Amino acid sequence: MKHRTFILLWAACACILAGCGGSSTQKDEHPHAHDEHSHHEHEHQHDHDHTHDHDGEEHDHDCEEETHEAVDNEIIFTAQQAKAVGLEVSTVASGTFCQVIKAGGQILSAQGDEVTIAATSNGILSFSGSVVEGVAVRAGEAIASISAKDIANGDPVAQARITYETAEKEFRRAEELVKDQIISTQEFEQTRLRYETAKTSYQAFAGKAGAHGVRLTTPIAGYLKNRFVNQGEFVAVGQPVATVSQNRRLQLRAEVPEKYFRDLQHIGSANFKVSYSDRIYKLSELKGRLLSFGKSAGQASFYVPVTFEFDNIGDIMPGAYAEVYLLSTPRPDVITLPIKAVTEEQGLHFVYVQLDEEGYLKREVTLGADDGERVQILSGIHAGDRVVTQGVYQLKLAANANVIPEGHSHSH
Template sequence: MNKILIALISVALVTGCTGKQTPKDTHDHEAHEACQSHDDHDHAAEGHNHEAEGHDHERENLDHQHEGKAGHPAGEIVFTKEQAAETDFALHKVEPTTFYEVIPASGQILAAQGDEATVVATVSGVVSFSSKKLSEGASVSRGENLFYISSKNIAEGDYTARTRAAFAQAKAAYERAEELVKDKIISQSEYEQAKLNYQNAKTAQEAVANKTTAKGTGVGAPIGGFIKNIAVSEGQFVEVGQLLATISQNRRLKLKAEVSQRYHGALPTISSANFKTSYDDKTYSLKDLGGRLVSVGKASDGASAYIPVTFEFDNKGGIVSGSFVEVFLISSPKPNTLTVPVTALIEEQGNYSVFVQIDEDGYRKQEVKLGASDGKNIQILAGLEPGDNVVSRGAYRVKMASFSGAIPHGHQH
């Protein structure tokens, strides 16, 4: 009987703990205590698992914080010395300096006075080029034949032959007049006219006498330099005196800036200028090119709303005469100004930033507020402090390095 009672209690205990319905008379105090003991054990185990899970989350967060190169805090952009050595990289230390008020303008590069010469046709006829390589920008020497002009097979006849015949006729008439005037058979004025005709014919003959070839009469360069432009095409008929080409020595150039009338009051303060070309996106300083201010217009010419300001400078290479440029006129000094090179700026949707060095291989992105620019440097109104080291060359490489370190992390339960 005792064995049967013990068996029934055991069944009730198991059934009650699993939540199944049991007869009422099978529940007793011992069963309740056993179930409670079993429940407590399960909750303790579950609590232990939550603790372990919480511990794993903390470890994961810690791992995320320390991802990347050791020794660099989260948010720092790592750009090593080895990476910097592989590109055009430089730093600029921000210090108060003297900046200058800048007047923006548009302008054009022109040849300086005396540095250009024109090539004109010495005879009438059909023009041909002396070389297939003859083109704008080509280098030429003084006296070098650039064109040949042939007057054969045209209605007016061979110009060279006609010039030679005219000279012979004028010479004969002049020699005869010399004899007649001695005997007072002709007047002094008739003699002077014959003499003038002879001199003109002689000049025309000498102009072609030593330059006539099988190709025609050669036309040479009056100065050495570069061909600025060619005004005719091969096979074109030209008249005596017609423009064939322009040659520039290209040693001195002019910068003509067109300044808005709103800056009229500041014109007397202008001392120099920088200009930026469109074909190579390079900024030049007249200070570095031996430039000088030539003239400042007193007013516009009436047809334009702009006032001309002209500079002259040495062409030390690469500057194209006739090109249009962006001009930064240098005006009054502004001491104790913070500036950075324009190459330090990174533009993103109208906002500008620079990269500031915070340790040997670490940088942070810093947004800045900008002031005036002289084409090479730009005023910083806010965002930087004296002593900051800013990336002045290679900023976009640092920007790319910031992208390579921004790897998102997710976690799923």
């Protein structure tokens, strides 16, 4: 009986232990499943967050690349450097710009602004020691003398004096004879006429006679433009010796290709540059005016002449070759820059745009026509851009050096 009771107690304990074990296993397994679910959700959330963050990182990476590229291309030029080289920046704005026709031309003396001095007697010509082409002369100044000392016909001054003295004696005698009616009034008048002619001729020579012969003087002040004879050459009466020009007014003669003939009627002014200077002259600033333009091409060329007249400011040389920019119809809303703001590298053109106080960027542009001073910009910049117009060469050197000071940074 005791033995049976022991067996029953053992079986009951075994059942209780078995139930406790199963419950314990379920409790252990359920949290585990929950952990696995939580872990899965965590992984899903992680993947989602990671993907989202990755997309953002890619976007940020692109922006960083663009910023990085801008910084790489940026030229750092400090305010101190800019001040030292006189760097200037202008804000781009559209405005009126004339159509331009380029042509070759020449500077000429204006008509009536020069005189030709001719020989007044036969003889050997000698220029004054300081008289050379380009020298300034005063009105009445002697530029040369003509001597006939060793010429067969003799000294014209001496001849004129002898002729005058002889005519004077005959005239005084005729005055007495006509009173006594020994000679007729007609004969007296002929004698008087010979006397007056001889007197005028002698006075003309006597007023210009010098130690070395007859002096040649200039009637106007100006400068000696040309000498047509050499020192010591024989000259005859009326032969051109030299030209004196005042150069107060000059002419600009442009030779325009005939293909622009229809556009000539719209030309109102011009800019030009002479071969010996880089300066651009504007007829609008020289009281210039259009004189005429040809109605046909030349017989030996296919060019039409266009002629202007303007004031000479003192440094323009007649006879010089000129590069001419004929200004035609005005056009509105055109973006232009000073030519000096544009640089060229291997056939491409660039300008330097200011990004901030010390940052600049080299930008390629496409050029249009230019009037010698400003050039049309077809593409590359827009109104409102700030472009370097002075100190471009120094900035170009800085760009080629590509040196960025340590610790310098920008945020754009």
